[in-house]
Amino acid sequence: MALLTYLDAIRLAMLEEMQRDPRVFVLGQDVGAYGGAFRVTAGFLETFGEGRVIDTPISESAIVGAAIGAALMGMRPIAEMQFIDFISLAFDQLVNYAAKSRYRWGAGVPIVVRGPCGGGVHGGPYHSQNPESYFMNVPGLKIVAPATPTDAKGLMTSAIRDPDPVLYLEHKFLYRRVKEDVPDGEVLVPIGKARIARPGSHLSIVSYAAMLHVALEAAEAAAAEGIDVEVLDLRTLLPLDEEAILTTAAKTGKVIVLHEATRTGGPGGEIVALIAEGAFESLDAPVVRLAPPDTPVPYAPPLEEYFLPNAQSVGKAIRALYDY
Amino acid sequence: MTDVIMPQMGESIAEGTVTKWMKAVGDTVERDEPLFEISTDKVDAEIPAPASGILTEIRVQPGTTVSINTVVAVIGAAAAASAAPPAPAPQPPSPVVPAPPAAAPPAPNPAVPTAAPVSAPAAAPVAPPPAPAAPRPPAPATLPARPTPPALAAPALVPAPVAPAAVPAPPPIAPPAAQAAPVVPPPPAPPAARDDARPQADMSVDELRQTRSSPVVRRIAAEHNVDLNAVTGTGISGRVTKQDILTHLEGRTASAPPAADVPAPAALGATAVAPAVPVVAPYRPGERVEIIPMSPIRKRTAEHMVLSKRISAHVSTVWEVDMTRVDHLRQKYRQAYQERSNVKLTYLPFIVKATIDALKAIPVLNSSVEGESIVFKKDIHMGLAVALDWGLIVPVVRNAEEKNLLGIAKAVNDLAERARTKKLKVDEVQGGTFTITNPGVFGSLFGTPIINQPQVAILGIGTIEKRPVVRDDAIAIRSMAYLSLTFDHRIVDGSDADRFMAHVKKGLQEFDENAL
Numbered sequence: 001m002a003l004l005t006y007l008d009a010i011r012l013a014m015l016e017e018m019q020r021d022p023r024v025f026v027l028g029q030d031v032g033a034y035g036g037a038f039r040v041t042a043g044f045l046e047t048f049g050e051g052r053v054i055d056t057p058i059s060e061s062a063i064v065g066a067a068i069g070a071a072l073m074g075m076r077p078i079a080e081m082q083f084i085d086f087i088s089l090a091f092d093q094l095v096n097y098a099a100k101s102r103y104r105w106g107a108g109v110p111i112v113v114r115g116p117c118g119g120g121v122h123g124g125p126y127h128s129q130n131p132e133s134y135f136m137n138v139p140g141l142k143i144v145a146p147a148t149p150t151d152a153k154g155l156m157t158s159a160i161r162d163p164d165p166v167l168y169l170e171h172k173f174l175y176r177r178v179k180e181d182v183p184d185g186e187v188l189v190p191i192g193k194a195r196i197a198r199p200g201s202h203l204s205i206v207s208y209a210a211m212l213h214v215a216l217e218a219a220e221a222a223a224a225e226g227i228d229v230e231v232l233d234l235r236t237l238l239p240l241d242e243e244a245i246l247t248t249a250a251k252t253g254k255v256i257v258l259h260e261a262t263r264t265g266g267p268g269g270e271i272v273a274l275i276a277e278g279a280f281e282s283l284d285a286p287v288v289r290l291a292p293p294d295t296p297v298p299y300a301p302p303l304e305e306y307f308l309p310n311a312q313s314v315g316k317a318i319r320a321l322y323d324y
Numbered sequence: 325m326t327d328v329i330m331p332q333m334g335e336s337i338a339e340g341t342v343t344k345w346m347k348a349v350g351d352t353v354e355r356d357e358p359l360f361e362i363s364t365d366k367v368d369a370e371i372p373a374p375a376s377g378i379l380t381e382i383r384v385q386p387g388t389t390v391s392i393n394t395v396v397a398v399i400g401a402a403a404a405a406s407a408a409p410p411a412p413a414p415q416p417p418s419p420v421v422p423a424p425p426a427a428a429p430p431a432p433n434p435a436v437p438t439a440a441p442v443s444a445p446a447a448a449p450v451a452p453p454p455a456p457a458a459p460r461p462p463a464p465a466t467l468p469a470r471p472t473p474p475a476l477a478a479p480a481l482v483p484a485p486v487a488p489a490a491v492p493a494p495p496p497i498a499p500p501a502a503q504a505a506p507v508v509p510p511p512p513a514p515p516a517a518r519d520d521a522r523p524q525a526d527m528s529v530d531e532l533r534q535t536r537s538s539p540v541v542r543r544i545a546a547e548h549n550v551d552l553n554a555v556t557g558t559g560i561s562g563r564v565t566k567q568d569i570l571t572h573l574e575g576r577t578a579s580a581p582p583a584a585d586v587p588a589p590a591a592l593g594a595t596a597v598a599p600a601v602p603v604v605a606p607y608r609p610g611e612r613v614e615i616i617p618m619s620p621i622r623k624r625t626a627e628h629m630v631l632s633k634r635i636s637a638h639v640s641t642v643w644e645v646d647m648t649r650v651d652h653l654r655q656k657y658r659q660a661y662q663e664r665s666n667v668k669l670t671y672l673p674f675i676v677k678a679t680i681d682a683l684k685a686i687p688v689l690n691s692s693v694e695g696e697s698i699v700f701k702k703d704i705h706m707g708l709a710v711a712l713d714w715g716l717i718v719p720v721v722r723n724a725e726e727k728n729l730l731g732i733a734k735a736v737n738d739l740a741e742r743a744r745t746k747k748l749k750v751d752e753v754q755g756g757t758f759t760i761t762n763p764g765v766f767g768s769l770f771g772t773p774i775i776n777q778p779q780v781a782i783l784g785i786g787t788i789e790k791r792p793v794v795r796d797d798a799i800a801i802r803s804m805a806y807l808s809l810t811f812d813h814r815i816v817d818g819s820d821a822d823r824f825m826a827h828v829k830k831g832l833q834e835f836d837e838n839a840l
Contacts, residue, residue: 224746225620226753253540253566284538284566319620324560 004182007175009149010114011040013156014078016186018048021076024160025052028063028080037082038116038175064090067111068097076160081115084169085129098165099140108163112156116172117145118210118260120308123172124299130209130261132237135167136270142191143238145169147212149180151235154189162191169237171209178213194241196248200230203254203321206245206271208234211258211309218314227322237267245271246278253284254321258309263291285324290317326375328397330390333364340364341389342396347379353399360396375399533563544569550576621715632777637813640772643825646833647788647803650674657840665730671788672708673733675807676760677839678831679783680704680725683758686824688816690757692778698815707756707776708736710743711765718776719743720756729839764788770806780812781821783828 004012018024025048026041032055035042045053056063060081067077081087087094094113101109119128135141144159144166146152152170159166197212198219205215212233219229232248234241249255255275257268268289275287290309298304330340344361347353359373380400384390524532536542537552541564545552552564555572559565564572607613618626632638654669661669683690683704692699706724710717719739724732742748758779763771764787771784786806792799807828811821 223750226624226750227620228750253538281539281543284540322620324565 001181001183003179004149004153005176006146006149006152006170006178007038007040009153009182010156010170011042012182013153013187014041014160015044015047017076017157017160018044018052021160023074024076024078025054025070026078026080027054027056027067029056029058029082031055031080036080038172040170041080060086060089061093064093064098064111064113067113068093068101068109071109071111072101072107076110078112078114078160081113083123083127084115084117084131085126087113087115087131087167088134091134094135094141094165094167095138099138101140102164103140109165110163111165112159112162112168113165114156114159114168114170116175117169118171118173119297119304120173120210122299122301122304123297125296128297128304130169130259132167132169133261133266136238136267141165141167141238142236143167143169144191144236145171145209146189146235147171147174147178147197147209147233149178150182150187151189151195151233153182154187155191155235157186157188158191166191167238169209173210174213189235192236192239192241194235194244195233196230196244197233198229198231200228200252202228202252203256203318204230204232204248204252205256205258205314205318206232206234206248207258208237209260211260214309214311214314215258217311218318221311221315222318222322225319227318229318240271240274242274242278245274249275249279249287250282253282254324255283256288256290256314256317256321258290258314260308261291262294263289264294266291285321288317288321290314325380325401326377326399327395328359328371328374328399330362330384330392330394330396331371332392333362333369337364337392339389339391342384342386343368344386345382345397346370347373349379349382351379352402353377353379373399377401530561533559533561537563538566540566541569544573548573619714621717625716628777629774632774635777636775636780638772638775638810639813639818639821640808640810641818641821641825642770642806642808643829645805645807645829646793647671647805649835650832651788651803653835653837653840661730661733665734667730667733668737669733670736671785672736672760672762673729674832674835675783675785675828676706676708676721676724676732676736677729678828678835679758679760680706681831682824682827684725685827686820688820689781689811689824691780691815692757693780693812693815701757703757705755705757707759707779708739709759709761709773709776710740712743717743717748717753718756718759719748719752720754722755759783760785764805770808772808773810775810775812780814780816781824782810784808784810 014024014026018026026044028036030037031041032045032050032053034055035044041053056066063079063081067079070077081090090113098109098111098113101107117130117132119130121128132143132145135143142159142162142164144155146155156168159168198216200219205219207215212231215229215231219231222229230248230252232244234245255272257271259266259268261267266289268291272287272289275283290313292307292309295307298307330342332338333340340362341364342360343363346358346360353359353373353376355374355376356372358370359379361368361370377399378401379397381398382396383398384394384396390396524536527535534557535552537545537557537559541552544550544566545555545564550569550572552569555564555569557564558568650671653674654671658669661667687700688698690701690704692701703723704725706721707718708721710719719742721727721732721735721739724735727735739748739752742752756776756779759773759776759782761771761773761782762785763773764785767787770786773782773784775782784807786808788803788805790801791804793802793804794800795802807825809821809825
């Protein structure tokens with residue numbers, strides 16, 4: 001066991017895989033000499049050399065394109081988007097090449113595209129986004145969003161070993177704020193499986209990434225008032241763990257879907273639709289979505305604070321749903 | 325000739341001040357018509373005329389304070405008017421409520437700023453009371469009651485949601501005898517007939533919730549052949565929640581067959597038939613108030629307290645206990661307990677121990693009522709009421725009968741600490757079979773606590789203090805406490821209660837030092 005931050009866990013997973021498998025390499029802006037804008041790849045250049053730690057030009061499209069090419073040639077690239085917000089520049093490469101390669105040509109593209117997402121750090125509109133919903137509608141991609149160091153390590157390992165493209169969303173707010181004991185050695189968390197972060201009986205919160213911690217905080221506060229909240233950590237967004245989602249919905253009959261991506265067109269709609277289709281007869285109340293309003297992420301701290309869901313706003317929703 | 329006197333508004337009130345006369349000398353008065361207003365220590369009130377006639381004499385002017393029963397005015401027979409001006413059009417009798425200032429339906433006349441209900445200014449012909457359409461300020465419209473946690477027998481009451489002051493005649497209350505839930509005050513909106521024949525598009529959201537509730541509730545109702553009309557709804561808009569219907573089903577299997585038209589004569593079970601509770605406005609338009617929504621714990625406490633009173637036949641018996649021996653043992657062993665086991669030895673573990681022993685001897689105090697049966701509980705799960713900043717909570721020491729004094733002291737310390745730091749688990753505040761509460765900690769001599777359903781008794785500990793008492797025909801100073809037991813007279817008779825208390829008293833006064 002080692003006490004690792006979320007960021008340490010990601011770094012360690014990549015390090016161990018690079019040690020284990022010579023085909024694995026990293027590329028991205030400032031990943032080499034600088035060690036990564038957030039220091040995730042600190043020490044990698046010294047350990048693995050220029051051949052496996054590549055500082056790229058500022059071109060996300062080129063980064064992902066090169067990764068796709070390398071993957072088609074048998075390598076296992078980990079492509080970093082310095083801020084996941086800029087993945088929009090690599091959209092075509094991901095959606096039209098990486099995602100469809102196996103379907104179209106029978107050639108898998110085992111790349112990992114990773115980057116820091118999310119707000120709460122005064123990053124403003126271009127350094128705080130959560131892009132998962134743009135890609136959830138793309139068959140051929142997988143999307144993971146860990147909330148804990150153990151899941152961060154386990155999902156990174158699984159992502160690197162996965163034969164198909166995986167979008168790995170690491171939430172920057174959690175980088176150094178979340179620490180836990182992570183088992184030594186190989187940690188494998190399966191892609192596509194959610195986890196009950198807190199069992200409960202009165203109502204469920206389905207969430208992931210930074211909002212998972214908000215959900216847990218609100219659940220603890222609710223417990224003091226006698227409301228027993230179950231919290232499901234999705235961990236993977238594509239494919240969603242339908243079984244876990246429907247099981248918790250059927251168990252409590254009352255569900256809150258909580259995410260940091262903005263409301264309209266966010267992942268919440270998909271999850272609520274699944275629940276309505278598959279758990280309708282078990283519902284004792286309408287399914288509730290909690291998400292920030294439909295605006296770019298504000299920079300001004302009071303606005304950002306208002307924008308993001310927090311334990312109080314979730315607490316209010318919990319009480320209202322409990323009373324329904 | 326009738327004397328009009330200063331009334332006594334409350335037991336401890338000795339005088340009152342006349343603040344206003346609604347009639348002048350020579351006016352005709354009708355019996356029960358508001359005649360004058362007074363102000364007392366406790367309440368301001370309108371006082372009705374005790375007889376009809378002519379007001380012949382006013383002896384006490386506004387602003388004057390007199391003792392109760394003082395004659396303040398005289399009403400003479402109608403013909404004996406002495407040089408009085410012709411009376412103005414007789415006032416229509418208004419609904420007069422002398423005492424509590426709370427307004428009954430018809431909205432109060434806004435022209436009268438006092439706490440009095442509707443009154444007519446003396447000389448003017450009075451229009452009929454304003455139509456009850458006066459909109460109430462938007463009070464918390466539906467503070468839907470919360471279904472009680474599983475430990476309690478039945479769902480809580482629905483506080484009658486706010487509506488225009490005219491509450492229609494409550495629908496007749498005909499709970500099926502089998503229904504486990506207490507009947508609640510009727511929702512003011514004429515409850516939807518729950519007749520699914522009407523097209524859904526025509527129904528309002530409230531009606532849809534009342535008639536169709538939710539998918540899971542419909543499913544359960546269909547599976548068990550339950551008519552949703554027969555189930556008390558505690559959810560939003562008065563709908564039947566999942567918990568409501570599940571509780572209803574539990575009650576149905578517990579007692580016998582289905583909806584009788586005539587409720588069985590006072591079924592002993594958890595059924596508590598409540599008469600329709602008239603809506604009494606908590607405040608009037610224009611009154612200065614601050615409305616703060618109740619916290620969930622407050623709501624639950626409120627619901628449980630009235631529910632408990634409706635379910636059980638509450639009787640309290642108070643016993644005086646000499647705590648000197650316990651005091652002595654406490655002093656003697658306190659340090660040892662602290663040093664050896666890091667446990668604070670308070671009075672409570674001694675009381676808990678004595679209570680457990682008494683419960684073993686008179687087990688009906690550790691039971692519950694189910695329908696027409698008494699459920700004797702084999703285990704003693706001792707609830708200990710704790711008053712926290714944010715509300716009342718009752719953590720439970722499970723299987724207290726298996727613990728010795730040290731074990732009890734440890735459990736008490738631990739639960740209290742975790743209650744304060746909000747670290748109790750949900751199952752630690754459920755499942756108690758008897759409760760001990762401590763009104764004495766705040767100085768009360770003794771309390772008359774409310775039973776924690778579904779238990780049948782609760783023991784209150786009064787303040788422990790030195791008092792002079794008689795021992796062997798001499799005055800001695802002893803550490804004394806009043807212990808009060810509230811018990812459910814449905815199954816616990818006075819003799820049981822007193823035998824129990826005698827056991828507790830003996831247990832404390834002759835506490836076995838070997839137990840420490």
